[in-house]
Amino acid sequence: MGYLQVESKGDTMVEVNFKNVTKTYEDGFEAVKGLDLDINDGEFLVLLGPSGCGKSTTLRMLAGLEDITDGDVMIDELKVNHLPPGARDLGMVFQSYALYPHMTIRDNLSFGLRMAKGDLKLSKDEIKTRIEEIADVLELSDQLDKKPKEFSGAQRQRVALCIALVRRPKVLLMDEPLSNLDAELRHQMRKEIRRLHDTFGTTTIYVTHDQIEAMTLADRIAILDKGVLQQHCEPLEAYNNPANDFVRSFLCKHIDDLVDTANALFNKPTTNEEE
Amino acid sequence: MTESQIMRDWYVPVEVLTLRTWLVVAFIVNLLLLTVEVLREDSLSLILGLLICVLFAALRASLPHVHELGKRNISLALSALIIGIGLFRLGSSSLSFFDIWMHAWAIIPSILSLWWLSNRAVTVWTSNKLSTSAIEFGLLRNFETINKHEKISTHLILLHFVLITVIPLLWIIDIAFSPGNALGGEIGDSFSTEHFSKILKGDSFWIWFVNSLIVSIGTSLLGLTIAIPAGYAFSRYKFTGRDVSMFAFLLVQMFPGIIILVPYFLVMKTLGLLNTHLGLILAYCVTALPLCVWMLKGFFDTIPRELEEAATLDGCNQFQVFTKVVLPLSTPAIAVTALFSFLAAWNEFLLALTFNTSNDMYTLPVGLASLISSTGQAWGDFAAASVLVSLPVALLFLFFQKFLIDGLSAGGVKG
Numbered sequence: 001m002g003y004l005q006v007e008s009k010g011d012t013m014v015e016v017n018f019k020n021v022t023k024t025y026e027d028g029f030e031a032v033k034g035l036d037l038d039i040n041d042g043e044f045l046v047l048l049g050p051s052g053c054g055k056s057t058t059l060r061m062l063a064g065l066e067d068i069t070d071g072d073v074m075i076d077e078l079k080v081n082h083l084p085p086g087a088r089d090l091g092m093v094f095q096s097y098a099l100y101p102h103m104t105i106r107d108n109l110s111f112g113l114r115m116a117k118g119d120l121k122l123s124k125d126e127i128k129t130r131i132e133e134i135a136d137v138l139e140l141s142d143q144l145d146k147k148p149k150e151f152s153g154a155q156r157q158r159v160a161l162c163i164a165l166v167r168r169p170k171v172l173l174m175d176e177p178l179s180n181l182d183a184e185l186r187h188q189m190r191k192e193i194r195r196l197h198d199t200f201g202t203t204t205i206y207v208t209h210d211q212i213e214a215m216t217l218a219d220r221i222a223i224l225d226k227g228v229l230q231q232h233c234e235p236l237e238a239y240n241n242p243a244n245d246f247v248r249s250f251l252c253k254h255i256d257d258l259v260d261t262a263n264a265l266f267n268k269p270t271t272n273e274e275e
Numbered sequence: 276m277t278e279s280q281i282m283r284d285w286y287v288p289v290e291v292l293t294l295r296t297w298l299v300v301a302f303i304v305n306l307l308l309l310t311v312e313v314l315r316e317d318s319l320s321l322i323l324g325l326l327i328c329v330l331f332a333a334l335r336a337s338l339p340h341v342h343e344l345g346k347r348n349i350s351l352a353l354s355a356l357i358i359g360i361g362l363f364r365l366g367s368s369s370l371s372f373f374d375i376w377m378h379a380w381a382i383i384p385s386i387l388s389l390w391w392l393s394n395r396a397v398t399v400w401t402s403n404k405l406s407t408s409a410i411e412f413g414l415l416r417n418f419e420t421i422n423k424h425e426k427i428s429t430h431l432i433l434l435h436f437v438l439i440t441v442i443p444l445l446w447i448i449d450i451a452f453s454p455g456n457a458l459g460g461e462i463g464d465s466f467s468t469e470h471f472s473k474i475l476k477g478d479s480f481w482i483w484f485v486n487s488l489i490v491s492i493g494t495s496l497l498g499l500t501i502a503i504p505a506g507y508a509f510s511r512y513k514f515t516g517r518d519v520s521m522f523a524f525l526l527v528q529m530f531p532g533i534i535i536l537v538p539y540f541l542v543m544k545t546l547g548l549l550n551t552h553l554g555l556i557l558a559y560c561v562t563a564l565p566l567c568v569w570m571l572k573g574f575f576d577t578i579p580r581e582l583e584e585a586a587t588l589d590g591c592n593q594f595q596v597f598t599k600v601v602l603p604l605s606t607p608a609i610a611v612t613a614l615f616s617f618l619a620a621w622n623e624f625l626l627a628l629t630f631n632t633s634n635d636m637y638t639l640p641v642g643l644a645s646l647i648s649s650t651g652q653a654w655g656d657f658a659a660a661s662v663l664v665s666l667p668v669a670l671l672f673l674f675f676q677k678f679l680i681d682g683l684s685a686g687g688v689k690g
Contacts, residue, residue, distance in 0.1 A: 063584075063588060064587070064588075065584050065587065065588075084587075084592075085584075085587045085588045086587060086588060086589060086590030086591060087590070088588075090588055091588075092584075092585065092588050094581045094584070094585060095581075096579060096581050098579065098581040098582050098584070098585040100582060100585075100586075100600060100604075101604060102603045102604055111586075111589055111599075112588075112589035112590065115586075115589045115591055116590055117590055167589075
């Protein structure tokens with residue numbers, strides 16, 4: 001097909017920039033209003049906000065699943081507004097995992113590689129070694145010939161991560177990937193995701209409405225409300241110096257309440273300075 | 276002591292429990308069977324049948340409770356009386372399959388009640404004062420056997436439904452294998468394959484068969500090539516006139532076929548498509564499409580959008596998303612749709628009769644009907660041909676059974 005692939009400046013340097021991006025749906029609803037956001041190379045950015053704040057829309061615009069009404073989205077200093085999703089070289093993890101049910105895990109993993117075009121096209125042997133590599137990292141080597149339905153939720157989530165990473169994408173996108181897991185598994189997967197990010201160093205954008213997830217995972221967080229960016233900084237900075245009332249109530253108060261509840265449970269005196 | 280009193284009130288031997296329901300069933304069935312006697316205009320049988328019904332009602336009323344030895348004995352006497360009448364009726368009847376079955380409904384329940392009411396459990400229960408341990412033993416026995424009794428009675432009733440559906444089939448098969456071209460005779464009284472060899476050796480059956488095959492396969496292929504993309508578009512895209520055209524599809528289905536028969540005929544005549552396969556295929560597609568499109572749309576709706584978005588991110592274009600992700604996932608639904616349109620075309624009669632008037636272009640149903648003409652009714656040939664026509668369809672169903680169930684139950688379940 002000869003899609004124009006995003007030209008990479010180097011092997012690792014990938015920046016993502018949103019420049020005054022606006023999204024208006026057909027029914028007139030403004031999901032994102034004039035968003036300016038710069039994501040550094042190798043950064044783990046968490047988009048945090050309540051339901052309907054525009055964080056998923058932002059991610060989907062970057063992925064190319066939603067049209068951009070106004071403004072520019074840049075990956076690696078290339079404007080990607082009208083580039084087809086497949087040409088943007090992104091990996092995405094969906095909330096419902098989105099594994100192809102009719103393929104084995106191996107085929108699921110290789111599908112993206114097999115569909116790659118142009119410079120990204122790999123030979124069969126390369127695909128095989130890639131899959132073995134990633135399966136090793138995620139300890140899935142002996143389960144490659146199973147179908148997704150034989151896996152538990154947590155395992156499917158690991159596979160979904162694998163699939164996103166196996167293509168060595170420029171940017172890794174995650175849309176509330178842990179929402180379908182129970183608390184214990186969520187905790188495990190959080191650690192796993194952070195570990196993978198530290199291993200591969202891929203620029204990552206992670207969407208969540210869970211404050212604790214955001215605080216523990218992020219290098220920097222971007223807090224959104226009603227389509228407007230409220231604060232963009234390191235997690236502790238946002239907690240210590242909330243930019244406005246919304247951040248104060250959505251982030252600081254929520255965490256304080258959690259700490260208070262935990263303390264009350266164990267009969268400790270309340271402290272607002274704890275984290 | 277209250278404890279054993281409670282147990283005494285609650286313990287009824289399983290035989291009596293079962294008879295309480297089975298005798299009601301026997302009463303109802305015998306009452307229904309009276310209509311047969313009325314139709315046969317056999318007054319003696321009718322009176323005996325009435326008597327049996329009354330006796331069953333009396334037997335049900337006289338079923339004993341604890342310490343009611345007298346009532347138990349009345350029940351035994353009534354049962355014996357019913358057996359006697361039943362056997363007499365059986366002896367005076369013609370001993371066909373139907374008669375034996377009919378009289379069995381009087382005799383078997385009464386034998387059961389005679390046997391069960393006279394056994395040890397019921398005898399002890401009605402005559403003696405039961406000890407606590409005896410009651411405990413009896414309750415355990417009930418617990419172990421009552422499921423078995425219920426299972427037998429359920430299957431007995433189901434067996435009757437099976438017979439009702441299977442007997443016409445057996446009948447047509449029997450006619451096909453009987454010599455001569457007459458209806459009637461008992462099932463399995465004679466055997467001959469003359470009709471089959473006549474049908475299979477004749478040319479016309481094979482001509483009809485090929486015609487039917489071409490038309491049916493053509494209909495499913497053409498139908499699917501239109502219905503799959505249409506269903507996908509209706510499921511995934513929003514476009515002007517989407518809802519209107521979905522509804523218009525259904526609207527066509529609401530008219531009885533006979534209304535559009537004449538316009539159809541005129542259209543086909545103008546296009547010169549009378550007595551052609553293509554004409555029938557087109558006409559069948561029109562009637563089959565709405566169902567196919569709606570079924571496929573319903574199935575495509577259940578495929579998560581995220582799967583397609585993931586494929587887009589993997590570098591598929593719209594067509595590849597469709598062929599590599601959506602189509603492999605919808606094979607069960609497509610198989611079901613194909614089978615339904617095939618069957619609809621295979622069994623259709625009216626349009627085929629109207630459009631294709633020459634013997635060379637008959638489809639199987641029309642050909643079958645032509646065997647029963649005003650000049651001579653070849654029932655044997657007709658039956659043999661019917662069996663042959665049904666065979667491919669039955670085989671198709673056997674092979675696609677798993678697909679069919681998957682395809683029909685899909686949509687209800689996510690995953």
